[in-house]
Amino acid sequence: MPDPEETGTERDDRIDRLIVSRLRRSSLSVAEVRAILVEHGLDDAEVEEWLERYERLGYLDDRRLAEQLVHAHERRGRGSGALVHELGRRGIADELAREAADALDPEIEFEHALAVAERRARQLGGLERTVAERRLSAFLMRRGYGSQLVRRAVAIALDGAADGGGGADTRGS
The missing domain is CATH 1.10.10 (Arc Repressor Mutant, subunit A)
Incomplete structure (x- = not known):
């Protein structure tokens, strides 16, 4: 929070050090920097000036x-x-x-989903097929994969697990 004894220049230096320090640790979005600036008591016009400056300098994109x-x-x-x-x-x-x-490559996304599904399918080996399908599908959906991709990966992974991991490669289907 702002220090009542702080001059405008001191405040600007403090805020600049704070933002640059956080940007060094990880990239931030414009919205995240906006929230930090608001949290430190800047008004809307000041926030927009700071954001414009950081975007111009290439710190925010x-x-x-x-x-x-x-x-x-x-x-x-x-x-x-x-x-x-x-x-x-x-x-x-x-x-x-x-x-x-x-921009995500659908085939790479599928390969990742399949790899995750195959690892998880080994843990579900003792379950009935329908239970394993439901659990594996829910697991992949929670990881952000779409339903069509999940159905494909689950079928291949569970078929491979049922074959002892040596099933036919049906990735292209």
């Missing part, structure tokens, strides 16, 4: 942040639904979130 999060989600084995949720949570505009999700 929601499109670039969305692209970074696409790559992070691909590495973590999460689906496009989880990506869109994360982008929304971070205050990224819906249009940018949809563009980012569209």
Whole structure:
């Protein structure tokens, strides 16, 4: 919160150090920086000036942040639904979130979903097929994968688990 003894220059220096420090730790969205600035007592006009400055300097770029999060989600084995949720949570505009999700390679997303499903299917081996399908489908849906992709991955993973992991490769179907 603002210090009543603080001069305008001191306040600006403090806020600048705070924002730059947070940006060094991780990328932030425009909405996240806006929230920090508001939290520190800046009025709307001041907030817009700071945001404009950070965007001009290249510190803030929601499109670039969305692209970074696409790559992070691909590495973590999460689906496009989880990506869109994360982008929304971070205050990224819906249009940018949809563009980012569209940038995901559907085959890579499927390969990740299948790998996750195969690992999980081994844990469900003692269950009836319908129970295993339901549980595995719910697990993948919670990870942000779409229903059509989930159905495909679940069928292949459970068929492979039933074959002892040596089933035919039907990934292209």
